[in-house]
Structures are given as structure tokens and as C-alpha cells.
Amino acid sequence: MQSDKVLEMQGICKTFPGVRALSNVNFTLRKGEVHALMGENGAGKSTLVKVMTGVYEKDAGQITVEGKPVHFKSPQEAQDNGIGTVYQEITLCPNLTVAENMFIGRGRHAFVSWNSMNAKAKKLLDSLSIPSRPTQQLSSCSLAVQQMIAIARAVDMDCKILVLDEPTSSLDEDEVRKLFELMRELKSRGVGIVFITHFLDQVYEISDRITVLRNGELIGEYEAASLPQFELVSKMMGKALEDVENLKKGETCTLDGGVPVLEASGLSSDAGVKPFDFAIRKGEINGFTGLLGSGRSESVRAIYAADKVTGGEIKINGKKAKIDEPIDAMRQGIGYLPEDRKGDGIIADLSVRDNIILAMQVMKGFFRPFSRKQAEAFADEYVKRLSIKTASVNTPIKQLSGGNQQKVILGRWLLTHPKYLILDEPTRGIDVGTKVEIQKLMLKLAEEGVSVTFISSEIEEMLRTCSRLIVMKDRQIAGELTGANLTQKDVMHVIAGGHK
């Protein structure tokens, strides 16, 4: 009897130096299903997917595609067997057109003319309802459309299995909806989809089945419809959920009156943020919210001088401060965890230790390096405090899972004992347990008198932790919410209506 299983992985093992990333893991994918792969940071999801797609060779185990045993030694071999992958970071060429990106490097498409290539691209785009033109330069498409084009490319290569590793983490709600429509279309064509995300609501919206991994082991495989969300979370975390449920709503101490820790007036930057006023008090957690592109990140970048400041002034504790470059901000006790941790945050080839001490070392000066012993002691402290999963502090940071890399950057700033900490998407790509830990950490820092500005695409976690929300729209402040007005509805109202 022909099975409906398109992929079967059995007894998969993979070890890296000092880390057993997968032990004896089984995974099956059916035709036409969306199968979510869930687990906390470092659980082994990406490793399993990389074994599946030929990026890593397994140490042990069997893989079959449509019943046929396979042993991939390269991503090309996986691709030749009908496995397509689209990563969160798009790997297409921004300077080429949409059509060129769809067919580049594809020997079997011997196009006789641009016209025939563009015509074929148009047909494919139309059949998948992707809103873009074949002759358009890829960089002019939104991130979501670029992702869809990467998917279309895989579809045209006759993929039977599509792996989507955190495809939604940079998309807004509308874009996520469009991506889901495309996923449903592919499902109806019989494509099996492996879906990795940390957004639980999305898992339940689109997935048929869920496989949970923890510490490299298989916890179980479930029908999504019969696994309540709280059970999923406790399976991922390996503990009951009361910690998540009991996180107190953010009633952080806003010390009214008194001099603000930081006050900005008429601040603007060359990243296009319009002049704005802003103040934060000791021990306050506030947030910048708004849709992607609203200017929420650009505003905090202006405060830290991460972009060139074009106007306005900043006072620290009531005194005018000269902050022309990030180093000036650091010396004033400001820490900044950037949104783009790959581009702006981690230094991939350096160890966990060197990444943790980086900000401290910059402040001290590179001509006065910390001794190895001192650096290791600093790093050890924050690896323990933030439960960073790493073989050692000397491991290159690029070998850590995404969420653990994020914790290292957080450790970097905590080590400088900042007075004011700006955290832009600190919980993106982070599992639910660690998210709660980071939210708790923010509340604790605030209690200790540190002021925090928090940005997150998940409005709920901002409502839980912030005592004031600044709502951005079209690169300027559209409104400010406190107290009883701190609700999702009020935020939407300001975004929709643009009034205070």
C-alpha cells in the first residue's frame, strides 16, 4: 500500500563538539500537511532541519523520501530529492529581477529569451497569487513577497517537501496572512510543509500536526487539534506552566516627578525619524510600538546615536549630554540591544566570552584588555545568570542556537550595569520559557532602578511589562498610552486613527 508519508526520519543522532544536538529523533511528514517543529531554544529544531536538507550529515539514523532510502551529503542532493528550504534570512539576490531570482542557476531552464523567462515567471507568480512582477528588482519587494518568491522557486523545482524555518519572524500581520494563504495553496497541491516558529498562535492557525523536541530528544508527535496550547508549552519547557501564567502585569515603578534619567527634545535622525520628544524616569519600563516601518526602531536608534542624529538634544539626569556616536551613549550608561542581532549584534567568529565582554571592553579601551581569567569570570557569571546553553564560554557564538545568541547579547549589556537599557525585539526568535525569563529580568532591573525601553512585535508582551507605550505611525509619535488605556484595542485605535 502506498503510504501518505513523504518523509520519514528515524533514530537521527547528531553530535557537535561538546553538545549532543539530536539523540534518536524520529520525524515523519505526510503529503499535504503542515507539520510544526516546536521546542525551546537549543532544542535541536534547526539541526534536525539541517540534517533533513543535507546541510549536516547525520551521525546515525535513516531517512526515506517517499519510501526510498536517502543519504544526503549536500543541500543540492536534498534539493534533487524534492526538498526545498526557505530560511528566515532570504538567500536570494537583491539586485536581480524577480524572474531572474526564480530561475538563476537552474540548468534545465534553457530560456531562449528574457521574454520566455518572464512569461514563465508571471505564470508561476499568478498561479500562487504572489503580488509582484517578473521584471521588478527583488530589493523593491517587501520581505514577505521576497519570501514568497523563494517559495515559488522551490515549488517550481518540484519540491514535495518545503521547510520554512521561522519564516514569519519579520512579517507584519497582513504579510503573515498572505504567507499562510500561499502555504494553504501548497498544501492543497500535496506539498508537505515543515514549519518552525516561536509564535504559538500561528502554529495553531496553520498546522495539522506538531512534533516537540526538548534537549535534542523527541518528546512526542501530536495532532494540533488535540493538544491544548498550555500542554504544548509545558511539553516544550518540561515543566508546568504556572511561571508563564503568573507573570505579574507590568506595574513598574514610574517615579513621577523628579528629573528624567533621559530626556530627548526634537530628536531626529538620517534614518527618517521625524523630530520627537521623549523622556524616561528611573525604574520605568516603557515601550515603542507601531507597525513595522512605523519608525519605532529608528527612534530608539536615534537616542543611542546608532544612526546619524540630525537634530535635537538629549539631557541625562537634567544635564545636556553630547551623544554623537554609540560610544558616547555607552559612556552615559545607555545600553542598546539591536533588532538585527546577526548584522548589528553578534560577532560570529568570536567566542561567547568575547561577545559578552565586548561592550565593557569598548568602554575600557582596547589597549587595556581584560585578562583571560577576568573575562572568563564575567562570561561565566552571565552564562549562569541567563541560563545560556553553550558547551563552554570559549565556544564560538555562531555555534549557539539563535535564542542563546540573543541571551549572550543581553548579557553583554547587563555586564555594563547600564542606567538605561534599550531592548529592541529582545524576545524575537526566543522560546516561550525564555521569553518569560527575559520579561521577568526586565521587571527585576526596573525594580533595581534601571530604566528600560522595550520594543516587541508582540503587543501582548509589551502590555504585560510596560507602564507606558509610545505608539508610532509614519515615523512620528501618534500617541502615548498609560494606565487603563494600556490595551491592545487602544493601541490599534491610535494606529488606525492616529489620534492621542
Ligand SMILES: Nc1ncnc2c1ncn2[C@@H]1O[C@H](COP(=O)(O)OP(=O)(O)OP(=O)(O)O)[C@@H](O)[C@H]1O
Ligand atoms: N554548528 C554547530 N556547532 C556546535 N554546536 C551546534 C551547532 N549547531 C547547533 N549546535 C548546538 O546544538 C544544539 C541545538 O541547536 P539548534 O540550533 O538545533 O536548536 P534550535 O532548537 O533550532 O534553537 P533556536 O530556537 O534557538 O534556533 C544547541 O545546543 C546548539 O548550541
